[in-house]
Amino acid sequence: MxxxxxxxxxxxxxxxxxxxxxxxxxxxxxxxxxxxxxxxDLIRMKHRPTFEKSEIWRSYYGESLLPDYSNCKNAMLPNQTTPIAETLDEVIELFHGMPIWAHPQSMLNVLPSVNSAAVIAATLTNMASPNFVEGEVSWNIAKAELESIAMMADLLGWKPAKAGGVFTFGGTGCYLYALKLAITRIMGKETRYKGLHQKGVVIVSKVGHYAKKTCTDWLGLGMDQVIEIDVDEKNAMRIPHLEAVMRECNAANRPIIMIVATMGTTDAFAIDPIRDIRRLIDRYKPQQGRNKPFLYADAVIGWAWLVYKKYSFSKNPLGFSKEALYSIRQGYQALKYIGDADAIGIDFHKTGWCPYSSSLFVVKNNEEMIDLLARKKPAYIATHTAFNPFLYTLETSRSGAPAVAAWATLKHFGYEGFQVLLGRIIEVKLFFKKLLEHDTNLICINADNHGLPTLFRVYPSHLNAKKQYHAELNDPAHRDELYAYNKLQQLVANKLFAMLRVKEAQVPGWENPPFISLSAGYRPPYYALQETNYEYWVFALKSFPVSPFANELSMMVLRNYILKARDLVIAELLSEANKHSKIRTNQAKAWFGSCSAIPKKYLLGKQEMPAYVMKPKVSLLEKKALPPAEIDAAIQAMLVALPYFYHLTKLELERLLQYGRIKKLFPGRLLCKEGDPAKHAYLIIEGELQVYTKVAGQSREKILGRFGRGSFLGEMALFEKGTRSANIKAGKKSATVFVIDGRKLARFLNPEK
Incomplete structure (x- = not known):
């Protein structure tokens, strides 16, 4: 042998x-x-839904680490084979600190949780590894792309038999396809061989996605050939300005290659009046017999609102609140004419709950696209099936996973599923808006916006946010204040990030803030609409509650973390006041921009003593008997140290105490048992509580967590109207608990109370 x-x-x-x-x-x-x-292994890197050490609010895999890329350049190919188990262990290590987008505290951007059907579909597709350049190497799996295009064409009001498209590399890929198709249509097929003999222009609003610069650059048109149109107070394109620009271009014989209608931006959810744009294009008579400008709808986020075209707003079968129903309807009305475009871009990895990146470029006239972009077939490639997009696509290799993930999602959710998911985001967003309205120091600055983000500003405690923001927006005399409080938004964003990601900056009891973002230039003030210095535009904190697990409680936590971060920032600033007339806060990392100086006059108001002091550690109850007034004060001190109650005034705390009672538990005594209706929340005044479950078929208990003085338990189930998922009992020693009526607590915390 x-x-x-x-x-x-x-x-x-x-x-x-x-x-x-x-x-x-x-x-x-x-x-x-x-x-x-x-x-x-990956799932075990998630944190338990327990309130022990606030684990439930940890919105990342494993350890909260900042990424360190400093040694990446030193990586070398190993000489020998590494066992696959060791390799996969190293893969898992890469996930430490990665945000969990499904977590309700992850509100950074339109980064929703991926749905299970999409993940499984993409994984199966990657196993088969089809190449979506032709049918010979994708077979029946290619149906996912063709059927997804047909479904989207029908959603847009187009004829599916005539529409076409291609899954590509993100929203920029869609933009690139649109511009290439537009150049060829307007400037002629010969440009594909001889290049552009005359520069044309791309017209887009000032708040249009920065892909406008990327694509004009990469296609050789030139970034200077982008003409930006003024926007109104809602960041929508001003039609009179667009009409004037079109007239000027025609008079100067400058070909208009493409007009981009922005249909729902990430930041401001800007929506251009696409029907008015279409009417202008239809009336336009370009010189030298050229075709009319190509109309592209950048609807990578806004497309999803079209699912409400089959919703009865009069009957409201899903039972949305009156406010949410109005907002959804307004959003749909603004977006329902997306189909007026010649082509649109769709990001399923945004409002489609699919993995990155799953983007679809869809055209109304597929025959025209193929005619304009087709190339001669290479001799070594056969066309055995009717699916041969390689003849006109940019890519010569295309994964099928994005298309199959999107297709599975469309099949799984249907109209109703998308309606529910989008509607839930709007409901939670509107709840947060109400929270902001009921706080003197906070203001929502995009209240009339019907999209996904909430943009808001926080001010020092001596200011009325509504009056202050109104002055900054309308009165040039408050220009310096606008700048100063812009910096405060920046500092608060940096503080929250440091509290979340930098161990040295963590605050006891506040270790897990929401992961939100900052808009450094939302809009110019009314008195300076042509302002070019973005430092004097409006800055805002922003949240995107796009997780299907986001709820009212997570928005309350967000509100209070904002107030806590503000107080910490200002306390740090004032602690340095004796050293500098202009003071800075010592941030571990200026994640959302440099921390510029803020004159202390903007932080204190008229009072002589600083309004902000670092709160001392809570003085808890001693074992000795205390007078009732001191007991109440100790309970109030413990409550206000929690993220749920930080915003409450002394009078509100006193009123809250009326909704509860003190309960003494002897060692091992049961407080509530698994399966009980969630009717109460519990604050531990003294002693320890154990959370446990019974091991099936055995008499022993499995301890899930131990909680000590100052811990607050049971509130999540109140807002989800659920039952207890575990048993709670006193530990080895007796425990004293403040029991709060859950129904009254939920009503008390509701901003419409």
Whole structure:
């Protein structure tokens, strides 16, 4: 028998690294076990839904680490094969600190949770590894792209039989396809061979996505050929200005290649009046017999509102609140004419709950696109099927995973699923808006916006936010204040980030703030609409409650973390007041921009003593008997130290105490049991509570967590109207608990109370 050569022996050891190509249960288990182990390891990096050490609010995998890329350049290819288990262990390590987009505290951007159907569909597709350049290497899996295009065409009001498109690399990829198609349509097919003999222009609003610069640059048109149109107070394109620009371009014989209608930006959810733009294009008579400008709808976010075209707003079958129903309807009315465009871009990884990146470029006239962009078929490639997009696409290799993920999502959710998910975001957003309205120091600055983000500003406690913001927006005499409080928004954003990600900056009891963002230039003030210095535009904190798990409680936590971060920032600033007339806060990292100086006069108001002091640690109850007034004061001190009650005034805290009672538990005494209706929330005054479950078929208990003085338990189930998921009892020693009536607590915390 011939002795195997070394390479043959090594090959045998490598074969288990590949999924087995035949069905054989035992061999297939190798891959299934590897996949299952890795998924299990990743899932275990999530944190438990327990209030012990506020684990429930940790919105990231594993440890909250800042990324350190400093040693990446030192990586080298190993000389020998690394066992797959070790390699996968290293893969799992990469996920430490990665935000969990499904977590209700992750509100950074339109980064929603990926749905299970999409994840599984994409994973299965990656196993089969189809190349969506032609049917020969994608077979039936290519139907996912064709059917997704048909479904979207129908949603847009187009004829699916005539529409076409391609899944591509994100919203910028869609923009690039649109511009290439527009150049060829307006400037002629010969430009594909001889290049552009005359520069044309792209017209887009001032708040249009920065892809306008990227694509004109990469296609050789030039970034200077972008003409930006003024916007109104809602960041919508001003039609009179657009009409004037079109007239000027025609008079100067400057071809208008493409007009971009922005249909829902991430930041301001700007929506251009696309029907008015279409009317202008239809009336336009370009020189030299050129085609009319190509109209592209950048609707990567806004497309999803079209699902409400099959919703009865009069009957409201899903039972949305009156305010949410109005907002949804307004959003739909503003977006329902997206189909007036020649082509649109859709991001399923945004308002489609799919993995990155899953973007679809859709055109109304597929025959025209193929005619304008087709290339001669390479001799070595056969066209055995009717699916051959490689003849006109930019990509010569295209993964099928994005298309299959989107297709599975569309099939799974249908109209109603999308209606529910979008409607829930609007409901939660409107709840947060009400929270802001009921706080003197906070203001929502995009209250009339019907999109996903909430933009808001926080002010020092001596200021009325509504009056101050109105003055900054309308009166040039308050220009310096606008600048100063812009910096305050920046400092608060930096503080929240440091509290979340920098161990040295963590605040006891406040270790897990929401992951939100900052808009450094939302809009110019009314008195300076042409302002070019963005430092004097309006800055704002912003949140995107796009997780399906976001709820009213998570928005209350967000509100109070904002107030806490503000107080910490100003306390730090004032602690340096004796050293500098202009003071800075010592941030671990200026994540959202440099921390410029803020004159202290903007922080204090008229009072002589600083309004902000670092709150001392809570003085808890001693074992000795205390007078009732002191007991109440101790409970209030514990409550205000929690993220849920930080915003309450002394009078409100006193009123809250009326909704509860003190309960003494002897060692081991049960407080509530698993399956009980969630009717109360609990504040531990003294002692320890244990949370546990019974092990099925056994008498022993599994301890899920131990909670000490100052801990607050049971509030999540109140807002979800659920039941207790575990038992709670006193520990080895007796415990004293403040029991709050859940129904009254929920009503008390409601901003419409």
């Amino acid at each position: 011939a002795v195997r050569k070394k390479w043959q022996q090594k090959l045998i050891s490598l074969l288990p690294s590949f999924p087995y190509p035949w069905f054989k249960a035992q061999r297939s288990k190798i891959f299934l076990n590897q996949m299952n182990q890795s998924l299990t």
